[in-house]
Amino acid sequence: DAMVIQNPRYQVTQFGKPVTLSCSQTLNHNVMYWYQQKSSQAPKLLFHYYDKDFNNEADTPDNFQSRRPNTSFCFLDIRSPGLGDAAMYLCATSRGDRVYEQYFGPGTRLTVT
Amino acid sequence: DQQVKQNSPSLSVQEGRISILNCDYTNSMFDYFLWYKKYPAEGPTFLISISSIKDKNEDGRFTVFLNKSAKHLSLHIVPSQPGDSAVYFCAASATLRAAGNKLTFGGGTRVLVKP
Numbered sequence: 721d722a723m724v725i726q727n728p729r730y731q732v733t734q735f736g737k738p739v740t741l742s743c744s745q746t747l748n749h750n751v752m753y754w755y756q757q758k759s760s761q762a763p764k765l766l767f768h769y770y771d772k773d774f775n776n777e778a779d780t781p782d783n784f785q786s787r788r789p790n791t792s793f794c795f796l797d798i799r800s801p802g803l804g805d806a807a808m809y810l811c812a813t814s815r816g817d818r819v820y821e822q823y824f825g826p827g828t829r830l831t832v833t
Numbered sequence: 834d835q836q837v838k839q840n841s842p843s844l845s846v847q848e849g850r851i852s853i854l855n856c857d858y859t860n861s862m863f864d865y866f867l868w869y870k871k872y873p874a875e876g877p878t879f880l881i882s883i884s885s886i887k888d889k890n891e892d893g894r895f896t897v898f899l900n901k902s903a904k905h906l907s908l909h910i911v912p913s914q915p916g917d918s919a920v921y922f923c924a925a926s927a928t929l930r931a932a933g934n935k936l937t938f939g940g941g942t943r944v945l946v947k948p
Contacts, residue, residue: 724876726876760940760941761940762837762939762940763877763922763938765935819928819935820865820882820926820928820936821867821882822879824869824877825876826876827875827876829874
């Protein structure tokens with residue numbers, strides 16, 4: 721089945737210790753997104769790649785970076801996690817001509833100790 | 834500035850009855866609307882969508898209604914089933930690429946269907 725896969729599902733990191741979350745997709749979609757979702761809140765878009773073009777949201781902290789080495793994979797790097805970065809991180813994909821229909825992975829729950 | 838709002842954080846309904854979820858938006862550039870369903874520890878899954886050229890879209894037990902003049906949409910689930918218990922997110926998009934390829938989400942409504 722075509723899908724969006726996120727690893728790991730649960731990640732624990734220490735305050736200030738860099739962490740990388742990964743996302744892969746078998747849908748061959750050319751757009752990939754990273755969202756942050758805190759409890760009982762709407763998913764918040766951090767950035768997205770349209771093919772190789774990186775698009776950062778204006779209010780995404782510099783602490784958050786992303787890499788997309790190929791169509792299938794996208795990574796979220798948090799350089800120095802703070803306690804406020806504990807959240808669910810959702811990866812999503814879409815076709816370039818249907819960006820309003822996004823397919824989400826199961827998410828990675830990040831805990832910062 | 835919350836451009837998409839779901840004013841009811843939770844809804845409880847008896848199995849077999851209708852669930853009605855509401856969503857309001859403020860950005861007149863939005864022209865495509867979606868509902869996503871989310872179970873705990875899973876990502877949101879696409880449920881149903883509607884383009885601004887329509888005022889109703891139906892898919893089985895799920896119907897979405899759009900009132901453009903009121904900037905309001907609703908999701909009706911009939912009949913409600915216990916498996917429908919989840920958090921439902923309304924989302925909106927301006928489909929022109931110049932608008933930034935974004936989905937803007939509401940805060941979600943938690944639905945509990947009681948057997």
